[in-house]
Amino acid sequence: MQPQHVAPRPPSRSRLVNVKQAEAALVEHYPRLVRLAYLMLPSGLGRDRRVLTAHALTQRALPRGRASAPVIPAQSGGGEARDGDPGYSFVRLQVVRAALRADRPGTGARRSKRFSLPPLLPRVWGLRLVPRSGGAGELALDQQLSELSGPARAAYVLRGLERLPEDGVRKVLTAAGVADPVAAVREAAGVPAYDALLGSPEFDACALRARPTDLMRRRQHTKAALAAAAAVAVSGALLVLPGDGWGPDGAAAPLYAQNPAAQAALDPAQVTKVAPAAWKTAARTDFSVWPARGTLTGDSGLLRRALAVWARPGGSVRFSATPGTPSGGPAGPPQLLYAGEVDGARIVLFYDGLRVVRYAEPKNGEGPAALDLARVDGAGGAEAEAVVLTRAAANVRYLTAPWVTKAAERDLRKPVSGTMDLGPSDGVTSPLASPAQQTGACDAWNVLQLTDSSGTRLLTDLGELTPAHLTVGRPGAPREASGAQALQTWSPYACSLATARGQGVRTVNAWEFARQTLPGGTVPASWVCTRADTWRGGRPRVLAQFLPPGAPQGAVTAQAEDVPACGAKDPQALAGVLWKSAVGNWYLLAAGSEDTASIRASGGVNGSTRGRLLTVRAEPGARAELTGTLTNGKTVGGLR
Structure with missing residues (x-):
């Protein structure tokens, strides 16, 4: 009107x-x-x-x-x-x-x-x-x-x-x-x-x-602040002035007290360096079997600065950590993954069994150092195959696992397009366009495609140290998103990945839970649920999306956080949308996953159906509450 x-x-x-x-x-x-x-x-x-x-x-x-x-x-x-x-x-x-x-x-x-x-x-x-x-x-x-x-x-x-x-x-x-x-x-x-x-x-x-707000996190931060204040009060008299510039400790904060165990963890001579071929005979392929790579693995001064900044990041250090990642220094000597010069910076990557840590300082000594931490506990397979080395302008460069045989760039929005080879050379890929800082119209979504002896998989940059693993299929039994049909499934929903930036995402699964023929049409619309699970386990982000025939990309009809829907422990989904037909009539469309026995709409729109697809005439702007009954008798509400 x-x-x-x-x-x-x-x-x-x-x-x-x-x-x-x-x-x-x-x-x-x-x-x-x-x-x-x-x-x-x-x-x-x-x-x-x-x-x-x-x-x-x-x-x-x-x-x-x-x-x-x-x-x-x-x-x-x-x-x-x-x-x-x-x-x-x-x-x-x-x-x-x-x-x-x-x-x-x-x-x-x-x-x-x-x-x-x-x-x-x-x-x-x-x-x-x-x-x-x-x-x-x-x-x-x-x-x-x-x-x-x-x-x-x-x-x-x-x-x-x-x-x-x-x-x-x-x-x-x-x-x-x-x-x-x-x-x-x-x-x-x-x-x-x-x-x-x-x-x-x-x-x-x-x-x-x-x-x-997040009560648990607030409580933890309050305790940490009180503990830090007490430590400063007790040890303030022991203050030792820091070195200047890129000296022994570089951009690290002043050293207040010396603890023998902590000092041992900061000794570059104690850093673990895995043999280049250790991964070939390892029972598990994860970060623990990555060899130390790069041209500066023997630079003890660089490693000392990186370890000191990790333990005591100074005020000038640009610091970031994915949600849920502990920010303290190493408990013991960490494992060295990489030390070298890339894109005008000296980069060091460590792994301590729980976190991957990236230290970067400008090669010319002008500008602040950077420290990034990412939680990776339990990582294996695709989740331990790539870490961000550098970001320059709109590009990102990765260090890949030693068992990766090929790296390529692919546009997820264009499933039938080809790929661009990225190397890698000694594990370092060529730069590829990153969607992490993409603004405006979403015309492309470039992802990293990695191949090893077990197959091919896709990873996407969401602005963090480790990329997120993309999968498709029913929760509990997802498969890789690199096949032709999987690429077709992801293509209309690639741009919705932007909502998961900076959330500490581990994997994102796209599940087509229903197809629905629209009034007056013959080609069915698609209902897809995308679920982004995090490294910390909680606070997954769930989106229900609707794709009418001929539409270039899906429309988000519902979004929720920290819910079991579309997950392995509760593989069910129910969502609805107001839709306008070609002749101008408005309908409430709703769909549930295959275990949905019936759907009922109430409130601004009233109707019900036996089965998992509902179509009811509605007025523009109407609001409805959806209730579904599963085949086991359990009642579920619609995502909203």
């Missing part, structure tokens, strides 16, 4: 708005302005941070000081009492401008502090504030908005929520500093108009639910 616009008014000259006018408009329309900011901000911020940011940007929308400020003419179709109010037009413009700036990539110290997100205070410690959850329609819309550029997302919201005509949208975007407002409006037009969904509680950043 197209929005109804009031008759246009004659154009007027730009007016001035004073602080009192703007403040009155801000107070009167605060919930709407916060909703505008929330919808325009990128979904990658996360719901909690997005809420806080939306409130922060809205509250900063008043003119500075007591002087008047110029405002673009009020736009026709601006909505009821807000239409013609210069105060509202001004604060809306400020909110749009701030949201667009917040969406731009950071530029380090040059980025305006005014738009730092989120502000330190006010802050509710120990709580997460999130809007109420919506239905499949809201999830699908949020997914579509996340794929738009910042200006296009702003254009869509101004058109759908503010009811501005196209010319009015262009004027607001121009005033907000958008370089090409015409292109932004054109891009936004590619997303169907779901104006009713924009007013959903899902996007109301003023009606919030309070939820606790």
